Amino acid sequence: MQSGTDFDAVVVGAGFAGIYALYRLRELGLSVQGLEAAEDVGGTWYWNRYPGARCDVESLSYSYSFSRELESEWLWTERYASQAEILRYLQHVVARFQLRPLIRFDTRLAEATLEASGARWQLRTTAGDLLTARFLVMATGCLSEPRLPAIPGLEEFRGKLYQTSRWPHEPVDFTGQRVAVIGTGSSGIQCIPRIASQAQHLTVFQRTPNFSVPAHNAPLDPLARQAVMDSYPQFRRTLRESATSLMADEPLPAAMELSAQEREQRYRAAWEEGGIRLLFCVSDTVVSKPANDTLAAFVRERIKDIVKDPAVAERLLPRDYPLGTKRLCVDTDYFATYNRPNVTLVDLRSTPLVRATPHGLSTSGADFPVDSIVFATGFDAMTGALLAIDIRGRGGRRLADEWSEGPRAYLGLAAAGFPNLFMITGPGSPSVLSNMVISIEQHVDFIADLVAAMRTRGAQSVEAQAAAQEAWVAHVAEAASQTLFPQANSWYMGANIPGKPRVFLPYVGGVGPYRQKCQAVAAAGYEGFEVR
Ligand code: NA7
Helix, strand or coil: CCCCCEEEEEEECCCHHHHHHHHHHHHCCCCEEEECCCCCCCCHHHHCCCCCCECCCCCCCCCCCCCHHHHHHCCCCECCCEHHHHHHHHHHHHHHCCCHHHEECCCCEEEEEECCCCCCEEEEECCCCEEEEEEEEECCCCCCCECCCCCCCHHHCCCEEEEHHHCCCCCCCCECCEEEEECCCHHHHHHHHHHHCCECEEEEEECCCCCEEECCCCECCHHHHHHHHHCHHHHHHHHHHCCCCCCCCCCCCCHHHCCHHHHHHHHHHHHHHCHHHHHHCCCCCCCCHHHHHHHHHHHHHHHHHHCCCHHHHHHHCCCCCCCCCCCCEEECCCHHHHHCCCEEEEECCCCCEEEEECCEEEECCCEEECCEEEECCCECCCCHHHHCCEEECHHHCEHHHHCCCCCCCECCCECCCCCCEEECCCECECHHHCCHHHHHHHHHHHHHHHHHHHHHHCCCCEEECHHHHHHHHHHHHHHHHCCCHHHCCCHHHCCCCCCCCCCCCCCCCCHHHHHHHHHHHHHCCCCCEEEC
């Protein structure tokens, strides 16, 4: 740990974003302090260690590009990296670049208050420790504030409770147990097959069926891996400039321009390839309802192919939102798990969860005695972790109040009234619609370049201008309105949190175009920012 309490920059969070922010800001010669609530680095990949936890972006794309040496020495072993492998990678990065001494662990930021000078932040941790920083970098994550439903009677339950995003560090053995999993988002879909293979009986409580595509995960072929690694600079550039940063842009036909047979061939090829390619095998999946309907129907047919009991298959078919407007899941044997004799699917739409009892869960239809309950019920996405901190900017204005009708940030990076505070992959940036590592590097580089430019100018503070912010927020909303995304009750829309404003949170205009916009802003002397 570092000594002293006054820093040029404090970085909150030590996941992918915080680690790189610490690295870049230290390279600039700034005094930097990292604060991390956990006892170790990793962020998302520290907390989400449930069975089957795996990234749904391919490992060769989901890693830092800032160091050629780092790139060439780290050998990913599988097409999709497991949580454990990604955590090892981040621990390696921190050790390799000697970042650990910069981080204060087991330390959660509680309050950040702008000083009267308008150019420095006073910080208080939940333990009551005080620090100050000129720059405050919020690397707090998009999916880091977990959410648990209020289930009456849960305190009386005598079995064990687990949460995918707060999984114990020691192995959990469900052998011989009756287990309940609540939630069928990505986390549920990843852990359900693994828990089913161990438990005596698994009951899955599903509220909304999800679209999911097979991962077809496999060990990476060493020669193919080396070929990508040899071409990393070009490979990364292609991803950075692409619309999604997940795969290279290629010309795609609109679904309805194709014959039914051509569509089916394309969808099948993408299904066989596995992963999120399916979303990007025609040009108009998330903008045209007729196009989306054809793809959704294709996936429903695949679910029916896999699930043997037609009544169970029927309950698993997503019908009430367009494919891709809730995060498309990537699975290993998810639907096939429902063919196991020890797995029961409970549809909470027809029989809602009523309460927990000392021995299990009760729906309006039946009682389900269980030994353990696993919550895979998601997060207060994009804004939850930021607003969990009492942030008070100019004139004592609270960020939570400023955002009461939805987040307002210029480029998803900075907010008017909150000078010298930056968000990494904040609301209004491509963030969760992109390859997070690529977006994180882009944000951190933008911020580091801005801080360096301020130093050259002798500036003390930088703040988003209200007019630029409003124009950007309007642009983010306009971009979303051109798509099908607002049609789903998704966490992208804040719909999973009671009372949260319904606003489409990430920027859907494309990663490459967003990067160009940021570059243009910088080239114009940080247009839209007030540099004082
Ligand atoms: P998600 O995707 O938000 O999934 C949460 C799941 O929990 C989803 O199926 C919810 O149903 C369900 N849920 C939430 N509250 C309840 C209650 N009260 N009762 C029953 N079911 C409930 O979170 P994940 O952790 O799976 O994934 C988050 C992201 O992490 C993922 O998209 C990847 O990007 C990585 P609902 O759909 O709201 O009806």
